């Protein structure tokens with residue numbers, strides 16, 4: 252396992268150091284979609300099979316007794332490493348290219364980013380999981396804060412309601428007592444007191 256963690260660390264550091272080395276030949280969106288499509292199915296047996304197929308290292312003689320982690324998380328980490336390594340490079344000649352070459356080739360800089368690394372991929376995954384939670388309909392067993400956050404999120408993305416409501420509510424708040432310079436027609440400073448307006452809003 253120590254070896255695997257070393258590779259992971261090298262790859263994370265390498266991908267941070269390797270910002271800007273990305274190939275832009277293929278459409279980044281396509282390569283990004285391909286990257287997710289290539290991820291193997293979520294069953295442990297499938298993952299193990301995939302690792303055995305891709306890994307150039309000989310499998311341990313007896314998996315059951317070997318001191319090796321076979322949880323799904325460990326297998327996912329192994330797969331991520333296998334998908335990052337460029338095995339056609341000799342690690343003694345170019346360790347960076349060996350440990351991270353394939354990751355760099357498979358993860359071009361998305362058009363919306365000026366940098367891209369393992370950390371950005373993780374952030375994207377966390378955002379997707381969070382969005383999945385927020386868009387799951389409210390369940391009776393949800394905790395109250397979860398219900399509230401789901402409701403707030405649903406309201407935030409309800410563009411139809413936002414459009415139909417318009418700015419009436421905000422303008423109502425801003426025009427209390429003296430109005431607001433930028434939005435009140437024929438506004439005059441007389442009688443306007445910023446503190447009063449802010450306090451009442």
Ligand SMILES: *[C@@H]1O[C@H](CO)[C@@H](O)[C@H](O)[C@H]1NC(C)=O
Nearest residue numbers: 337338339340348352353356
């Ligand atoms: C792996 O390294 C070889 C030799 O440097 C290079 O020709 C090849 O394009 C690399 N493959 C990937 C996927 O980066």
